[in-house]
Amino acid sequence: MIHTAPTMTAKTQTTDRVSWPEEVAAGDIISFRFPTDDDTGGVRPKARPCLVLAVAIVDGRRWMLVAYGTTVLKKARNGRGILVNAGEAAAAGLDRATGFRGDRILTITTSDPALAVSPVFRTPIIGRLTGRSLKRMQMVQAHLQAAADILAA
Numbered sequence: 807m808i809h810t811a812p813t814m815t816a817k818t819q820t821t822d823r824v825s826w827p828e829e830v831a832a833g834d835i836i837s838f839r840f841p842t843d844d845d846t847g848g849v850r851p852k853a854r855p856c857l858v859l860a861v862a863i864v865d866g867r868r869w870m871l872v873a874y875g876t877t878v879l880k881k882a883r884n885g886r887g888i889l890v891n892a893g894e895a896a897a898a899g900l901d902r903a904t905g906f907r908g909d910r911i912l913t914i915t916t917s918d919p920a921l922a923v924s925p926v927f928r929t930p931i932i933g934r935l936t937g938r939s940l941k942r943m944q945m946v947q948a949h950l951q952a953a954a955d956i957l958a959a
Contacts, residue, residue, distance in 0.1 A: 826929040827868050827916035832947065833940055834858045835899055836930040837922035840874050840912065853922035855899070855932060857888060857906040859947055867915055873946075874910040882907050886946050890939045899933020908946040 830836070838856040855875040862869050876882060882889055882905025892903045914920070921930040935943055 826931055830858060830861055830868075830870065830916065830931060832858055832860050833935045833943060834931050835875070835933045835935065836870075836872065837924070837932055838872060838914070838918075838930065839920040839922060840872070841920075850920075855904060855906075857935070857943065859908065859911065859943065859950065869913055869915055871911055871913050873906040873908050874912075875904050875906050877902055877904055879903060879905045881905060884909060886949060888935075888939055888942045888946055890935065894935070894937055894939050897933065897936050898939070899931075906943075908950065911950075 835855050835857055837853045839851045839853050840856055842851050856872040857875060858870050859873055860871040862871075873888070879889060881887075884907075886908030888906040888908060890898055890900060890904045890906070895901065895903055898904075923930050924932075
């Protein structure tokens with residue numbers, strides 16, 4: 807799912823360990839050990855690409871809403887799925903088509919210990935959505951915001 811040696815994108819060329827938390831934005835793909843429902847016997851989940859759907863500052867802390875990434879595309883074929891085809895994958899820092907599940911999301915801080923920070927680029931950011939997948943993400947964001955508004959009303 808993720809290149810063994812992270813690709814150098816325009817985003818990672820100017821990002822370092824100190825500044826990436828201030829620069830991370832919706833549409834970025836990060837490497838994160840997303841918790842699974844499986845009992846792995848105390849073993850940490852593997853680092854996988856996750857899509858940043860939103861970033862917010864609350865009480866001086868930076869938070870990210872992230873969506874689970876999978877190469878099993880059928881799992882992401884739903885109303886909140888965001889598919890990145892093979893053509894867009896390389897630009898997004900991925901080595902193959904990947905689906906992000908907007909129905910499987912988590913809110914984390916930019917200092918979460920489950921972030922997999924690259925020792926080379928000193929950032930968990932591996933790429934960014936473009937094209938059709940970026941437009942699809944915006945539709946999923948609107949759907950999630952509408953659901954939140956309905957719950958708040």
